[in-house]
Amino acid sequence: MIEMSRLAGRGVAAATEALLRGDLSAAEAVISGDLEVDALQRAIEDESLQLLAGRAPVGTDLRVVASGMRITAELERMGDLARHVAKLARLRYPERAVPAVPADLGDVVRSLGQHTAAMAAHAGEVIAAQDVGAAQALEDRDDAVDRLHRQLLSVVLSPDWPHGVRTAVDLSLLGRYYERFADHAVSVARIITFVATGHRSRSTAPR
């Protein structure tokens, strides 16, 4: 699971760079790299089911295995969303004459990439350390991502948006991918908090 977090974080960071630099081969690398995340999910799922069927774990061990299957599903989605960002980098390439991200939104998109990559790394640390306190830092980062997402949308939807419908649609979907990626990272922390304490932090439900 820690390796899945690392791959998802590296994926979203690389996809963001590929998007900003219009680097098609870097985008392709992220897209094929997601297969590794998917393979890890299947391996964890298979091992979990074997563990559940064979050793009949009880109590805490059991909760860890059961919630581990939910956590890997969240991490797998984070990998998917990194892939979606990468797909936008190659979308309609090479017909697109303009950059995927207009210069005036470069900083917002770069920040979204940095925050979400950091959240994936942080989710990995929460998994590694079972550190419930560290989960709060993820909620704070998530608030920052939500603010950047709203900022992106407000620019795209401003009456004097000059870059056309196609770019507006791409950027709206892009913003949603980052926002969902961040939500899944928060879900990972919430599931771990729930398993460790039996209590929900705000809500364990992904939004």
Added chain:
Amino acid sequence: MIEMSRLAGRGVAAATEALLRGDLSAAEAVISGDLEVDALQRAIEDESLQLLAGRAPVGTDLRVVASGMRITAELERMGDLARHVAKLARLRYPERAVPAVPADLGDVVRSLGQHTAAMAAHAGEVIAAQDVGAAQALEDRDDAVDRLHRQLLSVVLSPDWPHGVRTAVDLSLLGRYYERFADHAVSVARIITFVATGHRSRSTAPR
């Protein structure tokens, strides 16, 4: 879980109607109705953890409980996505003078609502009957949703799109909500297939 499927299906159907008719109070009902889906998820999760901690089930029972937690997470997301559709119905209301869905896209959106509502009902039947064969029908419906989603996007992104950036962005997100809703319904069927047979149908991973 069957009740969650029913509520998610009713939600996406009602949200679609609210959107097409510009019915703000119907949209609000869907938004508040999603709380019921969330409450069911929490109840199932609590009961699952108690079951796992207390009775130490083994073998198939254990797999059912563990995968049940994953299925409820999928159903909870379906409820969220129905709520997102409903939110588009009230978004920027009442400033928006034009309908949320232009007349020429009414049929596509109506079909998306009907297919996804049917998929939620179908997922409930798969859960109720543990019917692996019925899971294939969900894959077929999902293909139909993907086709409608592509059709919607191709209209929105056509060079002569007359309805402006804001409506284009809303409809792109709307299409994505339906597509994700359908994917989650397919995931439910795949998890059940996996538990029942130990084999994956295509892939158990949500896309």
